[in-house]
Amino acid sequence: MSIQSRKERERAEREKLIITAARELAEAEGWEAVTTRRLAERVEYSQPVLYSHFKGKGAIMAAVAVESCADLAVELRAARTAAPDARHAIAGVSAAYVAFADRHPALYDVIFSLDVPLPFATPEAPPALQAAFGELAEAVRPYSGDDDLGALTETFWAALHGLVTLMRGGRLPRELHDLRLSLFLARFTG
């Protein structure tokens, strides 16, 4: 029993090691630099070991996405609860969301942009995703009026996402970002 559990523990540790290595490599050099060979080298195992833990590269990315999303949820919550009123809350959450994308572009991408095998928008979605969405929803709630909170939160989220991704892709000038965000918030909150 003890041997069995030791092996399982070591295996879990190694899995964690792989996820962390992937995350660090992605943050440092972007996902295009995260190859199975480099990842294997980094964790000091051979390539096939990765496949005994994950179905493929996509599954590794999905694991990083879930882990990162939990971090994002924490930051959103902190921004929301630190605000003195609803107006500061939604502005603070927006700013925290954008700041996360700015500080961790690779993590943002793997959660929200890249094609990873993860269930979204369903009850089977990872709790971390639901938690992050829930934080946005709580910030939006005071402004929902008679509208459906879920759909309105999705709309709010989509706008933030659009602002972030278009700017990061070089499609929008960085200089106007703060202005765009405040214009959006002004219209959204009425």
Add this chain to the structure above:
Amino acid sequence: MSIQSRKERERAEREKLIITAARELAEAEGWEAVTTRRLAERVEYSQPVLYSHFKGKGAIMAAVAVESCADLAVELRAARTAAPDARHAIAGVSAAYVAFADRHPALYDVIFSLDVPLPFATPEAPPALQAAFGELAEAVRPYSGDDDLGALTETFWAALHGLVTLMRGGRLPRELHDLRLSLFLARFTG
């Protein structure tokens, strides 16, 4: 002189052929299916010929993006000019934008999502991009009030982009799309 011009004409025709083939292949099977080998086979030339016309695969994608963006601009213009008033105009342009993304996901991606070597948000941006942006701007103008039209149009565009990409990536449920769009428009137009 005549031989020279004939060669140039044939060269231009072949370049057009490559772009069209790339576009068709991308629309039919997605950009991951557009490899230089398949493209070369399709235009019935060898792989290196592609590189005598374009710097690389990215440049071919950029060419498709510009061409497609011109189409998008036409559709946006049609939607806008067909509308009887400002409210129908911005709703119609929004619907046309979303419909384009829905009917031509590969083209939408290469214009707005994928990493292609094209200048955006600068005076050197291709006219087609500026034309499409201009159509959005004209639809937004009646609702700009004292706000900067450029920044507000960017914000409007970003929201549409977010709605489109999150839904297409499976992050937002399709069923609520119309509701989300109308919620956004209601808030945006005040």
Add this chain to the structure above:
DNA sequence: TTTTCGTTCCTAGCGCTGCTAGATCTCGGA
């Protein structure tokens, strides 16, 4: 203690990618 057997892990390799060097072939001009 020795042998067996199951698991774990690595080496090697497949088919694919974008891209390019160098040989070959075509064709206009002398």
Add this chain to the structure above:
DNA sequence: TCCGAGATCTAGCAGCGCTAGGAACGAAAA
């Protein structure tokens, strides 16, 4: 008719995600 320049192809490089098959290890049985 022959030459030379340009166009085009064949073949190959380094890298990708992924996997088959064998070697080495360690726990249980003799």
